[in-house]
Amino acid sequence: MTAAPSTSRFSPNSPGVRLLKRILRNRSAQFGGFLLLALIFFSYAAPLFTDKDPNKTAPSVALKAPSLEFPMGTDGIGRDNFARFLYGGRLSLRIGLIGITIGALIGITLGLVSGYFGGWFDSLISWFTDVLMAFPDILLALAIIAILGPGITNAMLAIGIAFVPSFMRLTRSSVLALREMTYVEAARALGSSDARILVKHILPNSMRTLLVLITLGIGSSILAGAALNFLGLGAEPPTPEWGAMLNAGMKFVRQAWWLTVFPGLGIFLAVLSINLIGDAVSDAVAGTTIVPTEK
Amino acid sequence: MLNYLIRRVFTSILVLFGVSILVFSVIHLVPGDVTMAILGRQKVTEERVAELREQLGLNDPLYVQYGRYLGNALRGDLGVSIRNSLPVSKSIADQMPSTFALAMSALILALSIGSALGLLAALRHGTWLDTLVMGLSVSGLSLPTFWMGLLLILLFSVKLKLFPSISNGSTFADLFLPALTLGLPEAAVVARMMRASMLDVLNKEYIIVARAKGLPARLVVLKHALRNALIPVVTFVGLQMAYLLGGATIVETMFARQGIGRLAVQSIYSRDYPMVQGVVLVTAAIYVIINTFTDITYVFLNPKIRLK
Numbered sequence: 001m002t003a004a005p006s007t008s009r010f011s012p013n014s015p016g017v018r019l020l021k022r023i024l025r026n027r028s029a030q031f032g033g034f035l036l037l038a039l040i041f042f043s044y045a046a047p048l049f050t051d052k053d054p055n056k057t058a059p060s061v062a063l064k065a066p067s068l069e070f071p072m073g074t075d076g077i078g079r080d081n082f083a084r085f086l087y088g089g090r091l092s093l094r095i096g097l098i099g100i101t102i103g104a105l106i107g108i109t110l111g112l113v114s115g116y117f118g119g120w121f122d123s124l125i126s127w128f129t130d131v132l133m134a135f136p137d138i139l140l141a142l143a144i145i146a147i148l149g150p151g152i153t154n155a156m157l158a159i160g161i162a163f164v165p166s167f168m169r170l171t172r173s174s175v176l177a178l179r180e181m182t183y184v185e186a187a188r189a190l191g192s193s194d195a196r197i198l199v200k201h202i203l204p205n206s207m208r209t210l211l212v213l214i215t216l217g218i219g220s221s222i223l224a225g226a227a228l229n230f231l232g233l234g235a236e237p238p239t240p241e242w243g244a245m246l247n248a249g250m251k252f253v254r255q256a257w258w259l260t261v262f263p264g265l266g267i268f269l270a271v272l273s274i275n276l277i278g279d280a281v282s283d284a285v286a287g288t289t290i291v292p293t294e295k
Numbered sequence: 296m297l298n299y300l301i302r303r304v305f306t307s308i309l310v311l312f313g314v315s316i317l318v319f320s321v322i323h324l325v326p327g328d329v330t331m332a333i334l335g336r337q338k339v340t341e342e343r344v345a346e347l348r349e350q351l352g353l354n355d356p357l358y359v360q361y362g363r364y365l366g367n368a369l370r371g372d373l374g375v376s377i378r379n380s381l382p383v384s385k386s387i388a389d390q391m392p393s394t395f396a397l398a399m400s401a402l403i404l405a406l407s408i409g410s411a412l413g414l415l416a417a418l419r420h421g422t423w424l425d426t427l428v429m430g431l432s433v434s435g436l437s438l439p440t441f442w443m444g445l446l447l448i449l450l451f452s453v454k455l456k457l458f459p460s461i462s463n464g465s466t467f468a469d470l471f472l473p474a475l476t477l478g479l480p481e482a483a484v485v486a487r488m489m490r491a492s493m494l495d496v497l498n499k500e501y502i503i504v505a506r507a508k509g510l511p512a513r514l515v516v517l518k519h520a521l522r523n524a525l526i527p528v529v530t531f532v533g534l535q536m537a538y539l540l541g542g543a544t545i546v547e548t549m550f551a552r553q554g555i556g557r558l559a560v561q562s563i564y565s566r567d568y569p570m571v572q573g574v575v576l577v578t579a580a581i582y583v584i585i586n587t588f589t590d591i592t593y594v595f596l597n598p599k600i601r602l603k
Contacts, residue, residue, distance in 0.1 A: 127309060127310075127313060128313065130306075130309075130310045130313070131310055131313030131314055131316075131317060132317075134310050134311075134313075134314050134579045134582055134583045135314075135575065135578070135579050135582070136538065136540050136541030136578065136579075136582060137541055138541040138542070138544055138545070139540070139541050139544070139559070139575060139578055139579070142544065142559055142560070142563060142571075142575075143318075143321060143571070143575050145563060146321060146562075146563045146568070146571045147321055147324045147325055148326070149326075149332070150563075219437070223439055226439055226441075227439065227440075227441060227545055230439075230441045230545065231544065231545065231548060231560050232564070233560075233563065243441075246441060246442060246445065249445075250445060250549065253445060253448055253449060253453060253460065254453055257449055257453075260442070260445040260446070260449065261446070261449075263442075264439060264441075264442030264445065264446070265442075267439045267442060268437055268438055268439060268442060271437040271439070272433075272434070272437040275433070275436065275437050
């Protein structure tokens with residue numbers, strides 16, 4: 001066993017661990033975390049809870065109300081709504097997570113580089129972000145879908161790109177403050193390369209502020225993914241997905257309330273759980289922020 | 296002040312310039328040949344492809360195409376729809392009043408419901424009523440618009456049979472459900488802001504003075520506090536136009552309402568690129584202009600920012 005030096009990021013007293021402890025002590029984070037884990041468990045362990053195939057049609061049992069056999073009823077072509085609800089969660093949650101990851105990776109990289117180096121590159125990127133921000137978010141995603149064509153992968157990309165401006169702006173403003181810090185100057189004096197300074201010194205210190213945007217962003221990203229699917233621009237039928245299920249259920253709103261209530265409940269609970277965690281993260285970070293905000 | 300004004304307008308023009316480049320690029324960023332994407336897999340003659348390329352002006356060099364696009368757009372000509380051969384600007388102008396009516400009603404609903412609840416919460420600060428309003432507001436923020444719309448349809452039009460679930464007009468009954476769907480999440484935000492702003496104002500010295508003078512509580516709240524508390528709320532609401540225009544795509548699709556949001560979604564389905572470009576360009580331009588205007592008004596009202 002190699003003894004980890006006490007400065008290791010994983011030592012019990014490191015800032016990251018302390019932040020995590022603060023978050024875990026928060027009531028609303030506990031509730032949100034529990035809810036989120038439950039949703040993930042139910043959707044990924046779906047075969048444990050139902051033996052039905054989410055895509056198997058059975059017109060003879062179409063539009064049946066919830067019962068013991070069909071806990072959430074059946075849809076217009078007799079598919080089990082409960083099985084579709086469980087399996088549909090996988091895709092809805094994944095779109096949210098992948099969407100925000102794409103947005104964060106691109107946005108943070110651009111923000112780091114343009115904030116640190118400044119100059120014409122910074123002006124160009126800032127102008128480009130301003131331009132992207134001129135589009136109402138869902139409209140930007142729609143325009144990207146118009147270019148790439150509908151589909152799950154394209155929906156994730158569209159959501160990711162729509163998030164780039166917020167990540168880029170936040171990263172840039174914290175880099176602008178951090179690059180003047182003495183420890184950055186010290187690192188530079190010691191001969192560290194720009195890349196090393198950015199990754200080892202500036203990025204970890206920007207992480208606190210970024211963490212809030214990342215958590216809350218997952219919620220918005222799930223919501224945006226469901227919206228695109230609801231508009232019919234995401235998952236191809238018969239793939240189960242909460243937003244797409246709502247779209248299909250809308251036709252039967254007069255006969256079958258269960259087709260609109262349950263998929264929407266899934267989206268609502270997923271977003272609510274993440275918003276609760278996000279509020280806790282933002283409280284925890286607010287108490288310990290060391291990054292001065294931009295003037 | 297004049298200096299700021301010029302700088303702010305100049306930035307907006309630069310942004311609008313970028314928006315026009317981005318919107319212009321839509322048709323060129325489509326993977327593969329755009330005419331194939333439009334015509335689909337149907338059997339087409341070489342002539343049809345050539346004709347479409349000519350119609351879209353794809354045979355000229357890029358800078359010529361962009362120059363023409365910008366020049367035409369500035370004169371209000373946004374091209375011709377591929378699907379119904381009507382001028383894009385005419386289709387948008389036809390659909391705009393419906394979206395405008397929806398957005399305005401949603402704004403009025405959001406302001407009245409939101410500020411009433413926020414006011415109530417602030418005046419009963421720390422009581423169960425305050426907790427209830429704040430709880431409703433957090434849930435309101437996590438509710439997907441499209442789900443809430445469906446729940447409202449279930450309640451008001453299926454169960455209570457009060458309002459139609461498909462609505463195209465601009466009467467109160469037609470607008471009520473769509474506007475409520477679009478406005479409620481906004482009302483949640485307004486309620487939070489109103490509460491915070493009111494609590495802030497109620498602790499100001501001039502309120503204490505007004506109370507000490509023996510003015511009736513109602514007069515103090517309505518005449519002294521409310522007016523000042525409303526300022527930040529109203530400014531914020533002006534900026535929410537973007538949200539309303541974006542949300543219109545979903546609400547209009549759901550209620551099968553006319554409007555530019557639904558026009559955008561349908562044009563994406565049918566790959567009517569000139570129409571998509573037109574709607575996106577117009578919406579973004581409206582948004583940039585409103586933002587610029589709000590910024591300038593804000594600076595005009597608040598000398599602190601002017602001096603920075």
